[in-house]
Amino acid sequence: MSEPIMHGPRSLLLLRLDDVAFEAGGRRIIDGVSLALDAGSRTIIVGPNGAGKSVLLRLCHGLLRPSSGALTWSHPELPGEARRQAMVFQRPVMLRRSALGNLTHALGVARVPWADRERRAREALRKVGLEALAGRPARVLSGGEQQRVALARVWALRPEVLFLDEPTANLDPGAIHEIERVIAALHASGTKIVMATHNLGQARRLGDEVLFLHQGRLLERAPCEQFFKRPASTEAVQFLEGELPW
Amino acid sequence: MNSVSDAALRAVQLIGGADPKLLDIVLLSLRVSLTAVLLSCVVGLPVGASVAVGRFPGRQAVVVVLNALMGLPPVVVGLAVYLLLSRAGPLGSLGLLFTPTAMVIAQTILIIPIVAALSRQVVEDAWSEYREQLRSLGEKRLASAATLLWDLRFSLVTIVLAGFGRAAAEVGAVIIVGGNIDGVTRVMTTAIALETSKGDLPLALGLGIVLVTIVLALNAAAYVVKETAQRRYG
Numbered sequence: 001m002s003e004p005i006m007h008g009p010r011s012l013l014l015l016r017l018d019d020v021a022f023e024a025g026g027r028r029i030i031d032g033v034s035l036a037l038d039a040g041s042r043t044i045i046v047g048p049n050g051a052g053k054s055v056l057l058r059l060c061h062g063l064l065r066p067s068s069g070a071l072t073w074s075h076p077e078l079p080g081e082a083r084r085q086a087m088v089f090q091r092p093v094m095l096r097r098s099a100l101g102n103l104t105h106a107l108g109v110a111r112v113p114w115a116d117r118e119r120r121a122r123e124a125l126r127k128v129g130l131e132a133l134a135g136r137p138a139r140v141l142s143g144g145e146q147q148r149v150a151l152a153r154v155w156a157l158r159p160e161v162l163f164l165d166e167p168t169a170n171l172d173p174g175a176i177h178e179i180e181r182v183i184a185a186l187h188a189s190g191t192k193i194v195m196a197t198h199n200l201g202q203a204r205r206l207g208d209e210v211l212f213l214h215q216g217r218l219l220e221r222a223p224c225e226q227f228f229k230r231p232a233s234t235e236a237v238q239f240l241e242g243e244l245p246w
Numbered sequence: 247m248n249s250v251s252d253a254a255l256r257a258v259q260l261i262g263g264a265d266p267k268l269l270d271i272v273l274l275s276l277r278v279s280l281t282a283v284l285l286s287c288v289v290g291l292p293v294g295a296s297v298a299v300g301r302f303p304g305r306q307a308v309v310v311v312l313n314a315l316m317g318l319p320p321v322v323v324g325l326a327v328y329l330l331l332s333r334a335g336p337l338g339s340l341g342l343l344f345t346p347t348a349m350v351i352a353q354t355i356l357i358i359p360i361v362a363a364l365s366r367q368v369v370e371d372a373w374s375e376y377r378e379q380l381r382s383l384g385e386k387r388l389a390s391a392a393t394l395l396w397d398l399r400f401s402l403v404t405i406v407l408a409g410f411g412r413a414a415a416e417v418g419a420v421i422i423v424g425g426n427i428d429g430v431t432r433v434m435t436t437a438i439a440l441e442t443s444k445g446d447l448p449l450a451l452g453l454g455i456v457l458v459t460i461v462l463a464l465n466a467a468a469y470v471v472k473e474t475a476q477r478r479y480g
Contacts, residue, residue, distance in 0.1 A: 083384040093379035139480025
C-alpha cells in the first residue's frame with residue numbers, strides 16, 4: 001500500500017497571484033490576474049480558445065515567467081529540491097523507454113532513492129490500470145494509454161498540486177472516461193487539481209470551482225454548480241450558450 | 247583494359263586468400279578509425295547536446311564554428327597535429343609522431359566537429375518537443391542533455407557512422423602524421439595512394455574493395471538497427 005502523503009489542512013493557501021500579466025510578441029495574453037488557490041479543491045479553468053488558459057497554467061507551474069505581477073507559493077520549492085508540483089500536458093511526451101522506465105526516470109530526477117523507484121513506479125502504474133503494460137515501449141502505446149502513463153508518472157511523484165492542460169483533448173470517450181477516473185482518484189489521494197478543459201461536461205464532472213478566463217482576464221470565479229446555472233458575467237453567459245449543445 | 251581486369255581478379259584473390267599483408271592494413275585501419283570515432287563520441291556528443299540545450303552568450307557563434315569545422319581539410323589537421331607532435335613541437339617529447347596514436351589523434355580532431363555539429367542539430371530538434379516536459383519534472387539543462395542523448399540513441403547511430411566514414415576514408419591527415427610506414431602506420435587509404443603510384447594495382451584495388459565493403463556493411467547494419475528500434479520504441 002502507499003504511504004500516506006503529508007499534506008496541510010485542506011483550506012491551506014497554496015498559491016497567490018497578484019496582478020499577474022504575461023506578454024509575448026507584443027500581445028497581452030494574461031492581463032492582470034489576481035487569484036488565491038487553496039489546497040484541496042479541484043479548480044477548473046474554462047474559457048474560449050485563446051483566453052490564456054494554457055499560459056495561466058504554465059505561469060503557475062513556473063514554465064513561463066510573468067511579465068509583471070507576482071506569484072507567491074506558501075511553500076516555495078527550493079533550488080535543488082524535488083518539485084512538489086507537477087503538470088500533465090495535452091500531448092504527453094514519452095521517452096523512448098518502457099512505460100516503467102518513463103516513471104523511474106521521473107523518480108530519478110526527483111531524487112527518489114534508487115531502491116524505491118521501481119516499487120513506486122509499479123504501484124503508480126497499477127493505480128492507472130496499466131500494470132500489464134509496464135514493460136512496453138511508451139511511445140508505441142495508444143494516445144489514451146500514453147496519457148495514463150503521464151498521469152502515473154506524476155502520481156508516482158506524489159505532488160501537492162497537479163496542473164492539467166486539456167489532458168483529454170484528442171482522446172476517444174472510453175479513454176476520456178478512464179483519464180477522468182484517474183484524475184478523481186489522484187485528487188482523492190490528496191493532490192490539488194488545477195485543470196484547463198474545453199469539455200464543459202468534464203468541468204462539471206470533475207470540478208469543485210470554476211475559473212472563467214476571457215481574453216486573458218479572470219472574469220469569474222464560482223463554485224461549479226453556480227457557474228453553470230447562473231453565470232454572472234455576460235461573457236460567461238455567451239460562452240456557455242456557444243459551447244453547450246443543449 | 248586487360249590490366250584492369252587482371253588487377254581486379256588478383257584483388258579478389260588477395261581478399262579471398264586473406265592475404266596477411268592486406269589483412270594487417272585493414273585491421274590497422276579499423277583500429278585507428280574506430281578508436282578515433284569512439285573518442286570523438288565521448289567528446290562530441292556531450293558538446294553537441296550541451297550546445298543544443300544551453301543558453302549562453304556566443305551560442306550562435308559556437309554553432310556556426312562547429313558547423314564550419316565539419317569541413318576541416320584533413321591535410322590541415324594533419325599539419326597541425328604534425329607541428330604539435332614533431333620533435334620541436336610542444337608535445338614532441340612524447341615521441342608520438344609516425345605512430346598509430348598520432349593517427350588516432352588527428353582523426354579524432356577531424357571528426358569531433360562532425361559528431362558535435364550533427365548531434366547538436368538532432369538534439370536541438372528534439373529539445374523543442376521535450377523541453378516543457380523535462381522542465382516540468384525538474385530536470386536541469388545538462389541532465390536533460392543526457393536524457394535526450396539516450397532518447398535519441400537510434401538517430402545518433404547515423405551520426406557516429408558519418409564520423410566513421412569520414413575517418414576511414416581520409417588520407418591527408420594520417421599520411422602526414424603517420425608517415426605511411428609499412429607494417430606500422432600503413433592504413434587502407436594511404437596504401438591505396440602508394441600502391442597506385444607504384445603501379446601495384448591489385449593490392450590498391452583489393453584495399454579499395456574492402457574499404458567500400460566495410461563502409462557499406464556498417465551502414466546497412468546501422469540502418470537495420472535503426473529501423474528495428476524505431477518500430478519497437480516509436
